[in-house]
Amino acid sequence: MMEEKNVNNFNSAKDIVDYIKNSTSHSEDMVYKEFMLGDEIVNIVFNESTTNGDFIADFISRSLKNLFDEKINESTDKEVGKENTNKEEDTSNKKRKGNLQEKLDEKKQFTEKKQENSLSNNLKNLDKNLGASKIKKIDIKTEDIFYYLFSGFTCIIYKTDIFAVESKASLDRSIAEPSTENTIKGPKDSFIENYSKNVGLIRKRLKTEKLVLEEQKVGRRSKTKVGIMYVSDIVRMELVDNVKEKLKKIDIDAILDSNYIMEILEKSKKADFPTIISTERPDLVSYYILQGRIALVVENSPFVLVIPAFIMDFVNNVEDTLQKSNGTILTKIIRYIAFIVTIVTPAFYVALITFDQEAIPTQLLVSFATQREGVPFPALVEAFLMIIAFEILREGDYRVPNAAGSTLSIVGALILGDAAVNAGIVSPIMIIVIAITTISGLMFSDINMSNALRLWRLIFLVFAGLAGIMGVAMAGMLFIIKLASTTSYSKPFSYPISPINFTNIKKTILERIDFSKDTKRRKILTDNLTKYRKLKE
Amino acid sequence: MKIKIFFLIVAMFLFNGLNNARELNDLAIVSAIGVDVDEKGQYVLTAQVLNTKKQNSSGGSSSSGGQPSLITVFNSSSSSVHGALRDMVDQSPKKLYIAHMELLLVSEKVAKSNMFETLDFFIRDNENSNDFILAITKDTSPKDILEVLTPLETNPTQSIKDSIEVTYKNKGTTIHNILSQNISIMLKPGINMVSVSIGLEGNPKEGQSEENIKNSNSKTKITVKELAYFDNRTLQGYLNEEEGIYYNLARNDLESAMLNLGTKEDGFVAEIIEAKCNSATKVENEEYIIDFDFKVKCAITEISKDKHVENLEEINTMQKQIEEKIKSEFISFVDNCKNKYNSDLIGFGNLYYKNMNKEYEKMQSKYGNDYLKHINVNCNVEVSLVNEGSVMSVW
Structure with a gap:
């Protein structure tokens, strides 16, 4: 970008405007305006699709004029001596400010020189004189004026000085309920596509000066802001430096969603499981930041990334901390069962039915055999067919417009549930197996996690189809090796199960410790351990 | 290289399994x-x-000859x-x-x-x-x-x-x-x-x-x-049908049984709820003696019209009767084993083998397979009546 820029010296505002015009290839949504303030010409450039037109009309134009008018009044009152007369300015003044005409007539002789000086001074220091909340003087040689133009700034060009005033149009939806991570209790707000609102949603939960926001711009064309948020006295700084370093190295055309960052940061080729959390719940992000993790807020993405991640973050749910601890034990156990069920059930079924029939109780075996009577495919093929059919149904259900959703589910339920069985293509028990598997998989809301589970389900199934229970055991071995060797930013992914840590297992696996008794943070993430101080009696 | 070896091992396991595959059909x-x-x-x-x-599920079970x-x-x-x-x-x-x-x-x-x-x-x-x-x-x-x-x-x-x-x-x-x-x-x-x-x-x-x-x-x-x-x-x-009960009793494997006592007019029925058996082997004066000690819990389930359960004496006599019955039946079963069946069913020899191995060897060398006849069995029965029923006397 920098080398494309015409680095020759800009001598006037016109040069700059021409440069902008040429660089944008005369795009139609660029607006160029000339303002006459006395004999000074001020150029205003903005992009109408990303700016708020009302704001520019109401605020920028008016305050520029006011600036000019105030100067006249001030100098008039002070009665400073004059030297020159500038008729042009006088007439233009008359035209615009009829109500001030009389005053001006009286004092014009001795005001003009000073006025001109002060106006041009004021314009030169517009960033200090204009009452806009966000105004910045930019140097066209070092900074990218187009970044400002297209992120909704209005550029006020006076001679060779450029001032960028923020006049963003609101192109965002409002804060809504989370769509992928629902909870029964707990806060119902979720991140949206607006960067500063997202930061705000976290800030308003942690009103401390220790919550730090560092920004980087990533992407040559998109120039997406990526905010690194952490609590400075909890987080380990080497982790922050590591992440910053990695972000700096990203040289990509555009970052369109936080997932781009996620994929680049986690080297996803190696890991089946997501080693970065991506969530749309601000309360969850705040909870993680307080543990000593880092949040990455990516512009234009309603998903905030959290580094590092452990497997329990995906298996457990936020909801567990919001309900009574005793009540969630059963839920947690069921979730763990579902985790295993969703991976191994089809494999286990195929292994039992094709290799190890001895292990099935007789009555059940007879029932299985009766149901499989007349099914033309081997159990393995049958399982694959059903899994593929269910995946198609599921993917279709995600993509279909809401209006057609019910049609799809009826067709899917009829075809897969009833007709396929009646036609003798699959056995009813296989439908049950796949249904249990799929439903269990729905418990894990993170899409990357459920994709990983689906992948492993197939791996288990292939192994089971080739070697029965032995195959399942082998796939299980591979699974455990994979889990145990996955790391997330040099933290073991399967912590606290493997490297085993009993205090943490006690905290996370089953019963959650009371907030009042859970006084320590986790050592793996932070050195600042105290999080709850008991009252001295 | 490592990966190749790994996949070789995996393949060895997997293809070995292939011959065992058989479809349920x-x-x-x-x-x-x-x-x-x-x-x-x-x-x-x-x-x-x-x-x-597969049975015709849609046709309905009423159709004749379909099943x-x-x-x-x-x-x-x-x-x-x-x-x-x-x-x-x-x-x-x-x-x-x-x-x-x-x-x-x-x-x-x-x-x-x-x-x-x-x-x-x-x-x-x-x-x-x-x-x-x-x-x-x-x-x-x-x-x-x-x-x-x-x-x-x-x-x-x-x-x-x-x-x-x-x-x-x-x-x-x-x-x-x-x-x-x-x-x-x-x-x-x-x-x-x-x-x-x-x-x-x-x-x-x-x-x-x-x-x-x-x-x-x-x-x-x-x-x-x-x-x-x-x-x-x-x-x-x-064996006799009744002897099965005493066989199980002596093997400490009796879950429940029913005993008929007395006559139809003057008798009662007891149900064994719980039974425990302890046995002790000993040798006295070259005689092999096994003491069986039964602890039995019973309930009265039926009584004839002349019986009364409201007084303690009557209950005590009933208890005695049960004890007598179990004892005599057990002894007669043991006698049958010795003389009629001529087979060590309860495992008297095995008790000696386990508890007094040297004596067992001596016994074997002395009597050979006829050792059974030289083993004397004593029996002590302790019955506790835990439930007489909710009806005091008979109509």
């Missing part, structure tokens, strides 16, 4: 096998196969058990799959000659698990029993298995051992094996047809009979 699940011998000395095998043919029979029986004979089993494949479209066999019926004829030679196949075969029940068919052939259709339970084998278990649990006259337990008893020194026996009531031909289970009172029934006892690994005969 290709298996005929055998639920029970009966072994008999014919006049020529050939083994006659009867296999009961569970029918896994296939729930079992199929194959017969075959050969000079070896395995040979006979393999010959059945000629009749069956599916491979006979015997890992889920739950019952092995042996005819009296086989049991009396060379039963364990016959059983060798079932113990040795690697596909098989030894957790099926071994039963002797009393006064009938295994073929006849396996062909009978049973009411209440659609799978006849399950029906037989269940009624053996129920008899054991509620009546106490039979045992509930799987083959591996039978064999372990058989291999122990100083004890002989007993086995369940089952029999048939009614015409076996009528039992085959579906009419048998459509009638409210089935013409042909399979019943659990008395315990069969063995000596020297061959069938010798059958």
